[in-house]
Amino acid sequence: MKLLCCYIALCFTSSIGATIIHYPPTPNMVSGNSFIHPSVHYKIWCQQNGGLWEELFVYEMDARHYTNNSNTTAWVNFSFDGSARIRVERMNAAIDYAWILPAHAGAGISASGGVAEVQIDTAGQYSIEFENSRFITNPLLVFANAPEENIPDSTAANLIYFGPGLHQIGDKYVVPTGSTVYLHGGAYVQGQFYAEDGDHITIRGRGILSGEDYAARTADHMIHMRNCNNVRVDGITIIHAPRFMITLGGSHHYISNVKMMGWWFSTDGTSTGTDALIEHCFFKVNDDAIKLYQSRTVARHCVIWQMENGAVFQLGWNGNNDYGDCHVYDMDIIRVEHVWDNENEAVICAIHGGRGIKQNFLFEDIRITHSNWRIFHLVTRPNRWGNWDTNRGEMGNMIFRNITMQDAQSLPSLVMGHDAMHTVYNLVFEQIVTGGKSWTGARKEIIIDETTTQNIIVR
Numbered sequence: 001m002k003l004l005c006c007y008i009a010l011c012f013t014s015s016i017g018a019t020i021i022h023y024p025p026t027p028n029m030v031s032g033n034s035f036i037h038p039s040v041h042y043k044i045w046c047q048q049n050g051g052l053w054e055e056l057f058v059y060e061m062d063a064r065h066y067t068n069n070s071n072t073t074a075w076v077n078f079s080f081d082g083s084a085r086i087r088v089e090r091m092n093a094a095i096d097y098a099w100i101l102p103a104h105a106g107a108g109i110s111a112s113g114g115v116a117e118v119q120i121d122t123a124g125q126y127s128i129e130f131e132n133s134r135f136i137t138n139p140l141l142v143f144a145n146a147p148e149e150n151i152p153d154s155t156a157a158n159l160i161y162f163g164p165g166l167h168q169i170g171d172k173y174v175v176p177t178g179s180t181v182y183l184h185g186g187a188y189v190q191g192q193f194y195a196e197d198g199d200h201i202t203i204r205g206r207g208i209l210s211g212e213d214y215a216a217r218t219a220d221h222m223i224h225m226r227n228c229n230n231v232r233v234d235g236i237t238i239i240h241a242p243r244f245m246i247t248l249g250g251s252h253h254y255i256s257n258v259k260m261m262g263w264w265f266s267t268d269g270t271s272t273g274t275d276a277l278i279e280h281c282f283f284k285v286n287d288d289a290i291k292l293y294q295s296r297t298v299a300r301h302c303v304i305w306q307m308e309n310g311a312v313f314q315l316g317w318n319g320n321n322d323y324g325d326c327h328v329y330d331m332d333i334i335r336v337e338h339v340w341d342n343e344n345e346a347v348i349c350a351i352h353g354g355r356g357i358k359q360n361f362l363f364e365d366i367r368i369t370h371s372n373w374r375i376f377h378l379v380t381r382p383n384r385w386g387n388w389d390t391n392r393g394e395m396g397n398m399i400f401r402n403i404t405m406q407d408a409q410s411l412p413s414l415v416m417g418h419d420a421m422h423t424v425y426n427l428v429f430e431q432i433v434t435g436g437k438s439w440t441g442a443r444k445e446i447i448i449d450e451t452t453t454q455n456i457i458v459r
Helices: none
Strands: 008-014 019-022 040-047 054-056 059-062 072-080 085-092 099-101 108-112 114-120 126-128 140-144 160-162 165-174 180-183 189-198 199-205 208-210 223-226 229-234 238-239 245-249 251-254 259-261 274-279 282-287 297-300 303-306 313-317 323-336 348-352 357-368 376-380 395-403 413-416 424-434 446-448 453-458
Touching: 019 054, 019 282, 040 108, 072 259, 072 376, 085 140, 099 108, 108 126, 108 199, 114 140, 126 245, 126 303, 140 259, 140 282, 160 395, 180 189, 245 282, 376 395, 376 424, 413 424, 446 453
Parallel strands: 072 140, 160 180, 165 189, 180 199, 189 208, 189 223, 199 229, 208 238, 223 245, 229 251, 238 259, 251 274, 259 282, 274 297, 282 303, 297 323, 303 323, 313 348, 323 357, 348 376, 357 395, 376 413, 395 424, 413 446, 424 453
Antiparallel strands: 008 019, 019 072, 040 054, 040 085, 059 072, 085 114, 099 126, 108 114, 126 140
């Protein structure tokens, strides 16, 4: 990799050759920009194979909505090979508790005095936690990326290159068909990317895309590709979105290792076209994290922090077209901050008031921590967002398997149709565990309306 200046893409190498690359901001990014500042809560150093400790830049973004439970979110972003040791200093408070999520990832943590150390052996997205609570005041996230491959030369054909520093691209920056947009790890891009009727478009890199200039619902989505095919979004970090982080029409899309953090109501995560794969992504969003609105969507190996609004997996508010054949598996839901008894507040949710038929969904191997709300809310009914058809609109043929929530539900899950023409049918709930107890056929944990559903099985 070519290093363009001493402020960006800093590499350090241990005594036996393993390398860490990190991405501190350039001076023009920090100067005069209140949205880019180092964390006032955490300092972080990194070490490989017993080598020197090197300090990493810790980004921090402030809350933007009065209901947000977190005041800030801090994160550090680096790429590495092998294993790494992270040292964290909590600057304004003692360390009385230390944990790291996802727990199953196997990263170890220890604490002594005001310093914690974490051993990371695999790439992933981690939350280092110093508060044993569902609500954390100042989260700290570690984005440990695998090494980048095939880094483009800045002069390559059909390449839109954003190098280190601040870039202001404005609303709906149009990406031509067949192009690659590359955000260097030291790039901070303010604005939005847009395309229409395009094909083979890639947005990738280790840089940051920010919607900080837009208030809630005042602008388009951060990455919006209308009627486009073969779109790839890989590796970047998206923050402060006014609406969706990524919305893709068309088909055959791939979203990988994208880190998404927002604050506003209506800040959804991803909504994709048909035949899409979403994997190894991180979501901390304040509306639906993953929308399953199109056929043949696969979502896997993601880490999700669901804020107070929206569902983790939304099967659809309404919809007039038939769709399904979606598979969601191996997911870590590390926190669900729901506190209101709204119909869209569940881990897996559908409020169907359209004429379409949703069927053939498989959810399996999902681990949920720091959540005490309901897992399922699956209903058909007229609502203000839908186009109700008196004769058509159902959901069915769904399997929910091996889903574990650490805490018990404070609200029971719900499965309910509307009438004989709008039923919910052929649902299997298998190996569902909440609060350490397996669900049984007694159905204490889930309300099932027997008059408007058929063949709902809990086992």
